[in-house]
Amino acid sequence: MRSTKDYIEIAEKYGAHNYHPLDVVIEKGEGVWVWDVEGKKYLDMLSAYSALNQGHRHPKIIEALVEQASLLTLTSRAFHNNVLGDFLKKLAELAGYDKVLPMNTGAEAVETALKAARKWGYLKKKVPENKAEIIVCANNFHGRTITIISFSTEDQYKYGFGPFTPGFKVIPYDDPDALENAITENTVAFMFEPVQGEGGVIVPHEGYYKKVREITKKHNVLLIADEIQTGFGRTGKMFAVWHEDVRPDIIVVGKALGGGVYPVSGIIADDEIMDVFTPGDHGSTFGGNPLAARVGMAALDVLIEEKLPDRAYELGEYFMDRLRKIQSPYVKEVRGKGLLIGVEIKKEYGTARPYCEKLRDLGILAKETHEQVIRFAPPLVISKEEIDWALERIEKVLTEGI
Ligand SMILES: *Cc1c(COP(=O)(O)O)cnc(C)c1O
Numbered sequence: 001m002r003s004t005k006d007y008i009e010i011a012e013k014y015g016a017h018n019y020h021p022l023d024v025v026i027e028k029g030e031g032v033w034v035w036d037v038e039g040k041k042y043l044d045m046l047s048a049y050s051a052l053n054q055g056h057r058h059p060k061i062i063e064a065l066v067e068q069a070s071l072l073t074l075t076s077r078a079f080h081n082n083v084l085g086d087f088l089k090k091l092a093e094l095a096g097y098d099k100v101l102p103m104n105t106g107a108e109a110v111e112t113a114l115k116a117a118r119k120w121g122y123l124k125k126k127v128p129e130n131k132a133e134i135i136v137c138a139n140n141f142h143g144r145t146i147t148i149i150s151f152s153t154e155d156q157y158k159y160g161f162g163p164f165t166p167g168f169k170v171i172p173y174d175d176p177d178a179l180e181n182a183i184t185e186n187t188v189a190f191m192f193e194p195v196q197g198e199g200g201v202i203v204p205h206e207g208y209y210k211k212v213r214e215i216t217k218k219h220n221v222l223l224i225a226d227e228i229q230t231g232f233g234r235t236g237k238m239f240a241v242w243h244e245d246v247r248p249d250i251i252v253v254g255k256a257l258g259g260g261v262y263p264v265s266g267i268i269a270d271d272e273i274m275d276v277f278t279p280g281d282h283g284s285t286f287g288g289n290p291l292a293a294r295v296g297m298a299a300l301d302v303l304i305e306e307k308l309p310d311r312a313y314e315l316g317e318y319f320m321d322r323l324r325k326i327q328s329p330y331v332k333e334v335r336g337k338g339l340l341i342g343v344e345i346k347k348e349y350g351t352a353r354p355y356c357e358k359l360r361d362l363g364i365l366a367k368e369t370h371e372q373v374i375r376f377a378p379p380l381v382i383s384k385e386e387i388d389w390a391l392e393r394i395e396k397v398l399t400e401g402i
Pocket of ligand 1: 049230
C-alpha cells in the first residue's frame with residue numbers, strides 16, 4: 001500500500017516546485033466531497049478555484065463527456081464539428097451577446113480579450129499603431145503568461161521573468177476616479193475582476209461596476225470583465241457584473257465553464273468587437289473542440305437547471321452571516337459575495353496557512369490566498385446541512401486557534 005507520503009514524494013521528485021499544496025492526496029471526488037488515498041473524507045471548500053461550481057463529477061456533465069468521447073473528440077478548427085455551434089449559441093444567448101470565441105484556459109481567454117481590445121482600438125477607435133493602452137488594477141490576477149504577468153503587481157509573479165510586455169497602466173482597485181484620470185486618447189480598454197479572488201477576496205464598493213461602465217462608455221474605452229472566477233453563479237448571479245445590471249463590452253470566462261472536468265474558456269462580445277478577427281489572426285488547436293463544447297453545454301445546463309446562482313446567493317448570505325457571528329480573537333474580517341468568501345486572519349496571529357492545515361485535519365479543504373486570507377468557495381451544489389457541518393469545524397478552529 002502506498003501512503004500519502006509516497007505519493008507526495010514522487011510528485012515532488014519529478015515535478016517542478018511551482019506550487020505548495022496542502023499535504024493531502026486525493027483519489028476520488030463526488031459532489032462536494034473528496035476522499036484521500038487513506039480513505040479519509042473531506043469537504044472541498046476550494047472547488048479548484050471555482051472550476052468546480054457544479055461539484056465533482058456531476059452525473060450530467062460526466063454523461064456528456066463520455067458520450068462525446070465515444071463519438072468525436074478533436075478536429076482542430078481546420079474543419080467544422082457538429083457540436084461547437086450549439087455551444088457558442090448557448091453561451092452567447094445566456095450572457096446576452098452576439099458571439100463567443102472559445103479557448104481552453106483562463107489565461108488564453110484573457111490574452112484573447114487583450115488582443116481583441118488592441119485590434120479594436122486600431123481598427124475602430126483609430127489609435128495610432130502600437131500606441132494602444134490598457135488599464136488594469138493593482139492586486140489583479142488574470143493568469144500567468146508573460147504578457148499577463150507584465151501588469152501584475154505581485155513581485156513573485158514577475159521576478160526573473162522579464163522583459164515584460166508594454167502597453168499597460170495600473171491603477172488602484174475600486175477607485176473610479178483613478179480610472180477617469182488614467183484614460184488618454186490611446187486607451188482602448190479597462191480590464192478588472194468584479195471580485196479580486198486571488199488578491200484576497202476583495203469586494204469593491206457597491207456602485208463600482210456601474211461607475212466604471214459609465215466612465216468607459218463616456219471615453220469610448222472597452223470594459224472587460226474577467227469573470228473567470230466570479231462567473232457562472234459563484235457570487236450569486238450568473239455573472240458578478242449582473243449584481244449592478246452592468247453590461248461589459250467583453251466578458252472573459254473559464255473555470256466552471258468546463259464543469260470541473262475539462263479546460264474550457266472564451267471571450268463573449270458583440271460583433272462590433274468580434275469582427276476585428278479574421279481567419280488566421282488568432283487561434284488554438286484545442287479551442288472549441290467537440291469534447292469541450294459538449295462538456296461546456298452540460299456545464300451551463302446544470303447551472304441553469306439547478307439554479308446554482310440563486311443557491312449561491314442564499315447560501316452565501318447564510319454562510320457569511322454565521323461566520324461573522326463566530327467570536328474569534330484571530331479574525332480581522334469576513335467578506336465576500338455569494339459563495340466566494342474570505343476570512344482574513346489578523347497579522348499578529350500569523351498567516352492563514354496553519355489555519356488551513358488545522359481545517360484539513362478536521363475534514364475541510366480550504367486554501368490560503370494572499371498570506372492572511374482563508375478562502376471558502378465550496379461547489380455551489382452544497383446543501384445548508386453541509387455548510388452547517390463545515391461551520392461547526394470552522395468555528396472550532398477560529399475560536400480555539402491553531
Ligand atoms: C484562474 C484565473 C485566471 C487564469 O485562469 P487559468 O485557467 O489558470 O489560466 C484568470 N483570471 C482570473 C480572475 C482567475 O481566477
